[in-house]
Amino acid sequence: xxxxxxxxxxxxxxxxxxxxxxxxxxxxxxxxxxxxxxxxxxxxxxxxxxxxxxxxxxxxxxxxxxxxxxxxxxxxxxxxxxxxxxxxxxxxxxxxxxxxxxxxxxxxxxxxxxxxxxxxxxxxxxxxxxxxxxxxxxxxxxxxxxxxxxxxxxxxxxxxxxxxxxxxxxxxxxxxxxxxxxxxxxxxxxxxxxxxxxxxxxxxxxxxxxxxxxxxxxxxxxxxxxxxxxxxxxxxxxxxxxxxxxxxxxxxxxxxxxxxxxxxxxxxxxxxxxxxxxxxxxxxxxxxxxxxxxxxxxxxxxxxxxxxxxxxxxxxxxxxxxxxxxxxxxxxxxxxxxxxxxxxxxxxxxxxxxxxxxxxxxxxxxxxxxxxxxxxxxxxxxxxxxxxxxxxxxxxxxxxxxxxxxxxxxxxxxxxxxxxx
Numbered sequence: 001x002x003x004x005x006x007x008x009x010x011x012x013x014x015x016x017x018x019x020x021x022x023x024x025x026x027x028x029x030x031x032x033x034x035x036x037x038x039x040x041x042x043x044x045x046x047x048x049x050x051x052x053x054x055x056x057x058x059x060x061x062x063x064x065x066x067x068x069x070x071x072x073x074x075x076x077x078x079x080x081x082x083x084x085x086x087x088x089x090x091x092x093x094x095x096x097x098x099x100x101x102x103x104x105x106x107x108x109x110x111x112x113x114x115x116x117x118x119x120x121x122x123x124x125x126x127x128x129x130x131x132x133x134x135x136x137x138x139x140x141x142x143x144x145x146x147x148x149x150x151x152x153x154x155x156x157x158x159x160x161x162x163x164x165x166x167x168x169x170x171x172x173x174x175x176x177x178x179x180x181x182x183x184x185x186x187x188x189x190x191x192x193x194x195x196x197x198x199x200x201x202x203x204x205x206x207x208x209x210x211x212x213x214x215x216x217x218x219x220x221x222x223x224x225x226x227x228x229x230x231x232x233x234x235x236x237x238x239x240x241x242x243x244x245x246x247x248x249x250x251x252x253x254x255x256x257x258x259x260x261x262x263x264x265x266x267x268x269x270x271x272x273x274x275x276x277x278x279x280x281x282x283x284x285x286x287x288x289x290x291x292x293x294x295x296x297x298x299x300x301x302x303x304x305x306x307x308x309x310x311x312x313x314x315x316x317x318x319x320x321x322x323x324x325x326x327x328x329x330x331x332x333x334x335x336x337x338x339x340x341x342x343x344x345x346x347x348x349x350x351x352x353x354x355x356x357x358x359x360x361x362x363x364x365x366x367x368x369x370x371x372x373x374x375x376x377x378x379x380x381x382x383x384x385x386x387x388x389x390x391x392x393x394x395x396x397x398x399x400x401x402x403x404x405x406x407x408x409x410x411x412x413x414x415x416x417x418x419x420x421x
Contacts, residue, residue, distance in 0.1 A: 092201035162381035168216035270331035289314025312383035
């Protein structure tokens, strides 16, 4: 087993210090039978340079290094990654096309759609980190420590090709008298960050969920107070903002600030049926894209006279929301592993877990394929899948997936509110 990492630690501490005091917990691991693409995506998503490899019995059999994994990956994948980095400098269109081609290539090589989503999220989050580093080099060190957060699909590690910006900042606490100076520095930092991310193909959020907006740029204490206000107020705006916020992940800066905020969120929401029930009731205004007799509900589409199905609003988004609510109810903090953790804790039966995982796979695969078609045709990647692209077998699979989504949503709603809808 490679022991470079532990050797570095051993040089800095006393021999008698317990291992528990110098190692992070829980320990992220990868199964020996996992695909290399999956391990690379996991390491980049978690910010790890090394990852223990476990056999079927859960025993450590080695340590995978990120540099070695990348070197062993398919040459085509590495070339695509190089193209993406080059496209970062060339502009949004080139970068988006390079990521679309990479996603197609790794799926042809056998990667699952969840692995591809994690890889896309990792590439986008790497771009956030690189942009933040460049800004610090240009503008000098920040006045206080900070964490750059990504929310939404990037925070969950479930990005597709049409992701826009959902981001924020946590600032280390500072004296009230320094607010104008400190917040002014970070306002300028955030404005440039958001603009440059747009230039790299991650569009500005139409709803304004970005760090240049003061609502999404606060000190740690202010964030904790903001969450408490949302929990108490429960207005439509409070419910919407809280729901967006819960998927945050630190992609650059002081991860300890994000961990402290995550701990506050988890403690305040665990078992909080009153607030989570309010979120569940808010979900009643949305439905899955199934109509009478189990037919797909089509919306008007400029590209197809027969209409198109919105697989985010009427499918994937509804399932993600239900998983989030159930996980928060049971105190599950980590966003990328919520579904698996619900199963481990016995909150999902094995059959229900398999159904949900299958539905996620079908919905994300069909949507990703459509977004690649959009990009190849020079269109913005969206969430509408035209009827003309849905063959009978695909329609059948989507119908089954959406039935699973509807059933699971109703189950979670009943758990949190005591009522059916």
